[in-house]
Amino acid sequence: MTVDLQDMGQKAQQASYQLAQLDTLQKNAVLSTMATELEQRSQEIIAVNQADLANAHGLTASFSDRLTLDKERIYAMATGLREVINLPDPIGNVDKAWVNNAGLRIAKRRVPIGVVGIIYEARPNVTVDATGLCFKTGNAILLRGGKEALQTNIKLVEILRAALVKHNLNPDAVQILTETSHELANEFMQLTDYMDVLIPRGSARLIKAVVQNAKVPVIETGAGNCHIYVDETADLQMATDIMVNAKVQRPSVCNAAEKLIVHKSIAREFLPQVAQQLAKYNVELRGDRQACDILKTKCTLASPEDWDTEYNDYILAIKVVDSLQDAIKHINAHNTKHSEAIITNDYTNSQLFLDQIDAAAVYVNASTRFTDGFEFGFGAEIGISTQKLHARGPMGLEELTTTKYVIRGNGQVRK
Structure with a gap:
């Protein structure tokens, strides 16, 4: 291996000390330069990205979509x-302050985490999104992308580092691993001397591997086995529109719907209607016996594994249930705690779904595709946390901070 992770970590840690001292105006000026440089050098990025695509073999259509950059995406x-520039800077904010019995003035203040590691797969936009959020919050970043997008990611980091240099800042605030071996990835996950948190973004397989092998604290993100439940009181046209959007607008992403759950009382009317619309996009339907009995040749019998699979493709599994409680039970048993939706005109049913579904984002009468930092008003996101500690859901600026207690006294000693 030619990559010296210890050296990279040490440089990132040193850069993080400088970043922590920058004020909001300085950080915003750098972010503006980064944005301009990306636009001005878009043709360079596209050329390198096309080379990555040409060198990659055996990719699925959805994987290629995640890997591809064009002018619009740049x-x-x-x-x-x-x-991100337009968002309030959380660094320095005081969550709460008080005076204790000894007369000490105690304040809980927002500060950077320090050095954030990101390990991710095909989507090169993660390189920029994560860098922007980490920089705004005063964190240095170490990036490890997938082999298929390696040269694209290296080019993006080159451009982002050049923006730092233009502002006389340490470019080691943004670094990328230039090798993608599993051996190096495992070493990266154990960089405890320098890396404060590691965030994996990608498939369930990647996330599981990171959780099992990392010694650095991990925030789990990304895996999305998302469900849409169509209640017996649902507006069926609304349900059809939402289901089609959630499945086909961009099936390769983690907030796309993978499962359709339908109440038995409306299944015979609704399933042919939604299947007709999904057929326009060549969506493959897999269902339980009741769904297959209704849809006949349009649906194949789902396997037990289907209920736990995140397809990231034009595939949808369908289950017919007897009740709302059966839907909730099934979803909680098989979901990845990402995004779940109910389509209903019954307020009580919507509240039960909101209260009982265990997920980071729960919707009533809306597509799961809205689980996104940009859509939530956070600017770019660093990931969607599916765990419960520290951060949950789309992770924006505040989730990339920690706290420090600042205590001021005038000579107090403890008795």
Whole structure:
């Protein structure tokens, strides 16, 4: 291996000390330069990205989609950086303050985490999104992307580092591993001397591997076995529109719907209607016996594994249930705690679903595709946390901070 992770970690830690001292105006100026540089050098990025695509073999259509950058997507990344500029800077905010019995003035203040590691797969926009959020919160970042997008990610980091240099800042605030071996990845996960938190973004397999092998604290993100439940009182046209959007608008992402759960009383009317619309996009339907009995040749019998699978493709599994409680029980047994939705006109049923579903984001009468930092108003996101400690759901600026207690006295000693 030619990558010296200890050296990278030490440099990132040193850069993080400088970042922590920057004020909001300085950080926003750098983010603006980063956005402009991405736009101005978009043709360079596209050329390298096309080479990555040409060198990758055996990719699925959905994987290629996640890997591909065009001018529109590059400008969207730049827009994400500018959205981050417009967001309030949490660093230095005081969550609460009080005076204790000894007369000490105690304040709980927001500070950077320090050095954040990101391990991710095909989507090169993560390189920019994560860098923007980490920089705004005063964190240095170490990036380890997938082999299929390696040269694209290296080019993006080159451009982001050049923006730092233009502002006389340490470019080691943004670094990327230039090798993608599993051996190096395992070493990266154990960089406890320098890395404060590790965030995996990608498939369930990647996330599981990181959780099992990392010694650095991990925030789990990303895996999305998302369900839409169509209640017996649902507006069926609304349900059809939402289901089609959630499945086909961008099936390769983690907030796309993978499962459709339907109440038995409306299944015979609704399933042919939604299947007709999904057929326009060549969505493969897999269902339980009741769904297959209704849809006949349009549906194949689902296997037990289907209920736990995140397809990231034009595939949808369908289950017919007897009641709302059966739907909730099934979803909680098989979901990945990401995003779940109910389509209903019954307020009581909507409240039961909201209260009882265990997930980071729970919707009533809306597509799961809205689980996104940009859509939530956070600017770009660093990931969607599916765990419960520290952060949950789309992770924006505040989730990339920690707290420090600042205590001021005038000579107090403890008795």
